[in-house]
Amino acid sequence: MDERDQWIIQALQVDGRASFERIGRAVGLPAQMVARRYQRLRAEGTVRVVGWSPYWALGATPWLLRIRCAPDRADRIARALAARSATTWVRTSGGGEIVCGLRAATPGEEEQLLVSLDRTPRVVSVAAYCVLHRFGAGRAPWRGWPSPLGPDRVALLAPDEPTSRRPERAGGRRPEVSAVDRRLLAELGVDGRTPVSDLAARAGVSESAARRRLRALRETGVVRFEVDFDPRAVGLRTEAMLWLTVPPSALAEVGDALAGHPDVSFAAATSGPVPLAASLLLPDPSAVYTHLIDTVGALSAVTGASTTIFTRTYKRQGGPPLWPRPSPVGAGTGTRPVGTGIPPVDAALRRG
Secondary structure, three states: OOHHHHHHHHHHHHOOOOOHHHHHHHHOOOHHHHHHHHHHHHHOOOEEEEEEOOHHHHOOEEEEEEEEEOHHHHHHHHHHHHOOOOEEEEEEEOOOEEEEEEEEOOOOHHHHHHHHHHOOOOEEEEEEEEEEEEOOOOOOOOOOOOOOOOHHHHHHHOOOOOOOOOOOOOOOOOOOOOHHHHHHHHHHHHOOOOOHHHHHHHHOOOHHHHHHHHHHHHHOOOOEEEEEEOHHHHOOOEEEEEEEEOOHHHHHHHHHHHHOOOOEEEEEEEOOOOOEEEEEEEOOHHHHHHHHHHHHOOOOOOOEEEEEEEEEEEEOOOOOOOOOOOOOOOOOOOOOOOOOOOOOOOHHHOOO
16 A cells, blocks of 8 residues: 555544545545545455444453364364354464454353364364453554554544544443444444445434434444454564463553554453463564564563464454355255254355
């Protein structure tokens, strides 16, 4: 991406539903040119705006799953996981390791998936980490752009509609989310810039009602908008996950320090033996080494670290799988284990 493309995406990070005219004023381009550039980037799969709901707003529970399987099975299992609506992202590394995000929206959903993985052939081990707290201001936008937009241009992008500054962790009663709201959220999860007229038609309400509900969802923090972009477009070809051992007394200090670093796209406290996980976006593996030495190494409270270098992304930020979804396998193919009621996770990708 050139400088203007980067500026357009940074403007969308400020307000994902900003008009092309308002973005054009900020980046110094006519609105029609901004629209053409954005549509090209979206058609290429480089960028899209996603509407998402904080976990507390929908009563969901976030998890990280770390799965080890036979190397020749990793692609099939990763595809099957990416096809599930409950997974928010899916990546693999060399040697048969799969790491994915899971949003358990119903009680026992994560347990069902774990049982299904346990019954999947060639899966060696599964570790589940509940995300206890995300460091930083909710989902803070990535800030490591080669060509920053700059504060003067950002100041021209005040949102057209009020948005909530509520923190990620809820306090008090959860907002009411109606059936219409859920239909709107489902559409915004596919394309956060879906016009209000289309939202209204798909949700079965009037345009004025859809606009009113969208405004209310933004004001209460039930829907927020972020930019999902392919980091390779700005030369960031290495994505990695750090698993850090930190004593409880220093967990907040280390987590906040990592969340504020431009290389870090995600940092969270987790359950289990590894209390802190962080994601990195970097140009190459040698930059991961530099980050470990200069950034993690400077945090004296960190007593242990392991690194996962991802080699392929199957799903990004709650979106659809990044490959054509296979046709559903019909009944009677022999893929359901006898007496379990829960098929293996890769059953939908099998052929009889």
